[in-house]
Amino acid sequence: MTSSFDVAGLGNAIVDVIAPVDDAFLLKHQIAKGTMTLIDEFRATQLYEALNTTAETGGGSAANTMAGLASLGGNGMFVGKVKRDRLGTSFSQSVKDIGVTFRVPFAEDGPSTASCMIAVTPDGQRSMSTYLGACRELKPSDIDETEIASAQVVYVEGYLWDLPDAKSAIRKAMAAAKKAGRKIAFTLSDPFCVSRWRAEFLELLKSDIDILFANEEEAKSLYEVETFDDVFQHFHNWHGIAALTRSEKGCVVAQRHDVHVIDAHPVAKVVDTTGAGDQYAAAFLYGLTHGKHLADCGRLGSLAAAEVISHYGARPETSLKALAKDAGLL
Amino acid sequence: MTSSFDVAGLGNAIVDVIAPVDDAFLLKHQIAKGTMTLIDEFRATQLYEALNTTAETGGGSAANTMAGLASLGGNGMFVGKVKRDRLGTSFSQSVKDIGVTFRVPFAEDGPSTASCMIAVTPDGQRSMSTYLGACRELKPSDIDETEIASAQVVYVEGYLWDLPDAKSAIRKAMAAAKKAGRKIAFTLSDPFCVSRWRAEFLELLKSDIDILFANEEEAKSLYEVETFDDVFQHFHNWHGIAALTRSEKGCVVAQRHDVHVIDAHPVAKVVDTTGAGDQYAAAFLYGLTHGKHLADCGRLGSLAAAEVISHYGARPETSLKALAKDAGLL
Numbered sequence: 064m065t066s067s068f069d070v071a072g073l074g075n076a077i078v079d080v081i082a083p084v085d086d087a088f089l090l091k092h093q094i095a096k097g098t099m100t101l102i103d104e105f106r107a108t109q110l111y112e113a114l115n116t117t118a119e120t121g122g123g124s125a126a127n128t129m130a131g132l133a134s135l136g137g138n139g140m141f142v143g144k145v146k147r148d149r150l151g152t153s154f155s156q157s158v159k160d161i162g163v164t165f166r167v168p169f170a171e172d173g174p175s176t177a178s179c180m181i182a183v184t185p186d187g188q189r190s191m192s193t194y195l196g197a198c199r200e201l202k203p204s205d206i207d208e209t210e211i212a213s214a215q216v217v218y219v220e221g222y223l224w225d226l227p228d229a230k231s232a233i234r235k236a237m238a239a240a241k242k243a244g245r246k247i248a249f250t251l252s253d254p255f256c257v258s259r260w261r262a263e264f265l266e267l268l269k270s271d272i273d274i275l276f277a278n279e280e281e282a283k284s285l286y287e288v289e290t291f292d293d294v295f296q297h298f299h300n301w302h303g304i305a306a307l308t309r310s311e312k313g314c315v316v317a318q319r320h321d322v323h324v325i326d327a328h329p330v331a332k333v334v335d336t337t338g339a340g341d342q343y344a345a346a347f348l349y350g351l352t353h354g355k356h357l358a359d360c361g362r363l364g365s366l367a368a369a370e371v372i373s374h375y376g377a378r379p380e381t382s383l384k385a386l387a388k389d390a391g392l393l
Numbered sequence: 394m395t396s397s398f399d400v401a402g403l404g405n406a407i408v409d410v411i412a413p414v415d416d417a418f419l420l421k422h423q424i425a426k427g428t429m430t431l432i433d434e435f436r437a438t439q440l441y442e443a444l445n446t447t448a449e450t451g452g453g454s455a456a457n458t459m460a461g462l463a464s465l466g467g468n469g470m471f472v473g474k475v476k477r478d479r480l481g482t483s484f485s486q487s488v489k490d491i492g493v494t495f496r497v498p499f500a501e502d503g504p505s506t507a508s509c510m511i512a513v514t515p516d517g518q519r520s521m522s523t524y525l526g527a528c529r530e531l532k533p534s535d536i537d538e539t540e541i542a543s544a545q546v547v548y549v550e551g552y553l554w555d556l557p558d559a560k561s562a563i564r565k566a567m568a569a570a571k572k573a574g575r576k577i578a579f580t581l582s583d584p585f586c587v588s589r590w591r592a593e594f595l596e597l598l599k600s601d602i603d604i605l606f607a608n609e610e611e612a613k614s615l616y617e618v619e620t621f622d623d624v625f626q627h628f629h630n631w632h633g634i635a636a637l638t639r640s641e642k643g644c645v646v647a648q649r650h651d652v653h654v655i656d657a658h659p660v661a662k663v664v665d666t667t668g669a670g671d672q673y674a675a676a677f678l679y680g681l682t683h684g685k686h687l688a689d690c691g692r693l694g695s696l697a698a699a700e701v702i703s704h705y706g707a708r709p710e711t712s713l714k715a716l717a718k719d720a721g722l723l
Contacts, residue, residue, distance in 0.1 A: 292653045292688050299650070312642060312656075320629070320650040323622045326642075358622050 068164070069137045069352040070248075071214035071240075073233055074125025075198040075222055076143030077177040078150040079377070082114040084182040089190060094182060099191040102180075107194035110180045119150070120376065121157035122179055124252060124341050125220045127377045129163045131345025131367055134383040135393075137352065140164035140214065142236065144201040144229075151176035151197065166207070170200045189337065201229040206236045212243035215352045216274070218344065221252035224260040237271060248274035250344060251281035258284055274304045274351070276344045282307055291315075304357065306347055306364065308340060316347075316361040325361040328369035328390075338377025342367040346383060350392075363392050398494070399467045399682040400578075401544035401570075403563055404455025405528040405552055406473030407507040408480040409707070412444040414512040419520060424512060429521040432510075437524035440510045449480070450706065451487035452509055454582060454671050455550045457707045459493045461675025461697055464713040465723075467682065470494035470544065472566065474531040474559075481506035481527065496537070500530045519667070531559040536566045542573035545682045546604070548674065551582035554590040567601060578604035580674060581611035588614050604634045604681070606674045612637055621645075634687065636677055636694065638670060646691040655691040658699035658720075668707025672697040676713060680722075693722050 089096055092110060102110070111117075121130070129139040141158055145151030147169035154176060158165045174196040182190045201223075211217060217240040223229045237247055249264075249272045251257050257264060264285060268275065277285065282294040291307075295315060298305040304318045313327040346367035350360035367383050374380050387393040419426055422440060432440070441447075451460070459469040471488055475481035477499035484506060488495045504526040512520045531553075541547060547570040553559045567577055579594075579602045581587050587594060594615060598605065607615065612624040621637075625645060628635040634648045643656040676697035680690035697713050704710050717723040 290656065292655055292691075295652075295654050296688075299652070315654055322625070322629070322652050324625050324645055324654065325622055326620065358626075361622075 067138070068140050068214035070129070070132055070216045070218050070348050071140045071142060071211055072125035072129040072218045073142045073223065073236055074220035075123045075177060075195060076126060076145045076154055077123035077179050077193070077198070078154050079120050079122035079179050079181055080111060080114065080117050081120070081181045081183060082117040084114070084184060086184055089182060089184065094190045094192060096184065096190050097188045099193060102192045102194050104174055104194060104196060106192070107178060107180065107196070110192055111178070114180065114182070119153060120378070121154050122377060124222060124250065125218060126158060127338050127341035128218060128345040129158070130161050130378040131342040131383060132349055133162045134379045135346060135349040135387065136384045137349045140210065142167055142205065144170055144197050144205065145176040146170040146173065146197040148176050150178055166210070167205045170197045173197065173200050189335070195226065199226050199228060201226070201232045203232045203235045206232050206239070208235070208239035211236045211239045212245060214240070214245060216246045216248050216348055218248040218348060221250055221256050221260065221264065224263060225256065241271070246273040247271055248276065248344070248348060250276040250340065251285060254280045254284040257281050261285060268301070272303055274306070276306050276308070276340065276347070278308045278340055306343070306361065308343055308368070314343070314361050314365060316357050318357060321357060323358040323361055325358065325365055328365040330369045330373050333372050335375045336372050338371040339368040341377055342371040342379060346387070359392055363387055366390055366392065397468070398470050398544035400459070400462055400546045400548050400678050401470045401472060401541055402455035402459040402548045403472045403553065403566055404550035405453045405507060405525060406456060406475045406484055407453035407509050407523065407528070408484050409450050409452035409509050409511055410441060410444065410447050411450070411511045411513060412447040414444070414514060416514055419512060419514065424520045424522060426514065426520050427518045429523060432522045432524050434504055434524060434526060436522070437508060437510065437526070440522055441508070444510065444512070449483060451484050452707060454552060454580065455548060456488060457668050457671035458548060458675040459488070460491050460708040461672040461713060462679055463492045464709045465676060465679040465717065466714045467679045470540065472497055472535065474500055474527050474535065475506040476500040476503065476527040478506050480508055496540070497535045500527045503527065503530050525556065529556050529558060531556070531562045533562045533565045536562050536569070538565070538569035541566045541569045542575060544570070544575060546576045546578050546678055548578040548678060551580055551586050551590065551594065554593060555586065571601070576603040577601055578606065578674070578678060580606040580670065581615060584610045584614040587611050591615060598631070602633055604636070606636050606638070606670065606677070608638045608640070608670055636673070636691065638673055638698070644691050644695060646687050648687060651687060653688040653691055655688065655695055658695040660699045660703050663702050665705045666702050668701040669698040671707055672701040672709060676717070689722055693717055696720055696722065
């Protein structure tokens with residue numbers, strides 16, 4: 064079976080609501096500066112109303128990755144759940160506008176579309192309050208096995224493990240992909256997510272996962288070790304491809320004994336590191352699904368990460384395809 | 394045969410003559426700021442006389458390494474040539490004072506003991522003028538094969554390849570070591586040295602060398618490639634141990650598929666990077682000759698490099714043994 068999609072990304076469908084605030088706002092609304100907190104619908108509504116001028120953009124880790132894939136000219140589809148409300152239709156439209164296929168039906172009732180309220184203080188810090196809402200409604204019936212099986216790679220967010228119903232949907236998608244001989248890529252998402260689901264993630268690594276994305280802190284959390292080399296030793300005899308990212312130290316990409324140590328792509332000024340991991344994964348997977356060697360997949364990932372951290376926001380502002388061509392990587 | 398020495402270091406025996414100067418001095422004596430230039434005896438004498446207050450310390454890459462080994466409590470010997478003159482006896486005494494065995498007889502005539510005139514300007518830059526002098530007199534008859542064969546590792550400076558007579562002495566020492574089943578370690582010394590002797594160094598790597606020390610620039614020069622990963626790929630199927638140092642990026646240590654990615658040891662303030670490679674090699678070889686695993690050899694090397702770059706001068710000022718114990722590496 065030939066594949067219709069390069070990558071199918073499965074993740075939380077979240078609208079980022081970004082607003083400039085002052086420190087008094089954080090104090091009044093009891094938001095801890097610089098952190099990410101999960102909030103309920105009541106509080107989400109309160110905060111949304113309290114924020115003045117806002118900019119709304121499609122977000123969510125795997126959805127950001129699909130946006131990056133599209134920026135490289137890749138053919139992606141996204142699976143995640145939004146409600147048929149204002150934010151939900153906005154999310155859906157924003158994903159489709161950049162050329163990513165998105166066919167999961169709207170939730171017609173239940174919780175509102177997920178949002179991440181990002182309060183940006185004058186010092187440039189981002190304090191995030193995330194309401195998962197409709198993400199919790201992703202169900203096995205939302206998974207079109209034929210469509211999933213038509214993607215070369217199925218890319219799954221570790222964050223989904225926080226949602227019991229979504230997890231069974233993901234399991235269904237992974238099974239369909241495996242049956243069709245497709246590859247399963249997984250991102251550990253964040254060190255706290257890893258500490259919540261360590262045992263399950265380690266179990267997944269035994270045979271389900273073919274390609275793992277993890278930054279240094281996530282990988283240290285997974286294996287409960289203190290140095291990068293201790294992490295790396297765990298991957299020498301693993302069957303899959305490990306893409307281990309290290310911020311300014313670059314990345315190490317390994318598949319058994321095929322090991323590559325790749326430098327970070329130079330960045331004139333780091334403005335906002337949000338989305339670095341998402342865009343790294345996007346460009347890496349683009350490379351992998353277009354016949355590139357592991358080292359060049361790592362270089363593409365580093366290039367995309369460098370683009371996204373040089374400006375605010377978690378999605379590329381410049382065509383990654385053009386940048387990659389300029390860098391001689393495509 | 395049990396070994397009497399952990400390491401026998403073979404290199405240029407050089408006295409570092411350090412003096413504070415002003416920019417006018419560099420101009421008057423036509424010294425290019427921040428570089429290392431080879432000079433002849435006449436110019437060496439001129440410069441030495443022109444320099445006012447000087448501090449003289451034993452130097453030379455492999456001799457610095459032996460000093461580091463001694464600071465860790467290792468048992469080292471040094472092979473290099475000095476003349477029986479003031480600098481020569483001073484060098485000889487300084488090496489013996491730190492517990493390194495040094496039995497090569499003084500040259501009784503011929504060129505003076507080698508010196509490296511280091512003019513330090515108020516901006517902290519070091520401009521070096523090196524006179525190799527008596528180093529050129531190292532001859533096969535200076536090599537005591539039994540003594541060499543009693544060292545677990547024979548460590549050779551790439552710089553020696555610049556001296557035709559010394560080279561045959563080194564060949565004799567390497568043959569004696571090989572015959573006794575000892576290991577040969579080699580440092581590429583500097584990128585220009587590598588470009589002068591590339592073909593010979595590549596030939597040595599085929600079977601003579603068991604342990605290679607190279608910094609990133611030297612290794613790139615050796616293989617004429619542009620990225621660290623391109624360098625690293627050359628070592629996947631090499632028989633020996635490669636210790637590839639990367640300044641603040643740490644080091645990668647590999648023996649075939651046993652690969653370790655080690656972070657740089659933190660340094661509060663980098664004062665003077667002279668000797669980083671020498672001390673890295675010292676501590677790495679101490680680890681290797683004391684049953685440490687490769688990763689810990691790399692960590693010991695990083696620790697020693699961090700010590701030496703935190704102050705002026707190319708030899709440790711603090712006991713490396715104490716530092717290594719504090720760090721839990723010994």
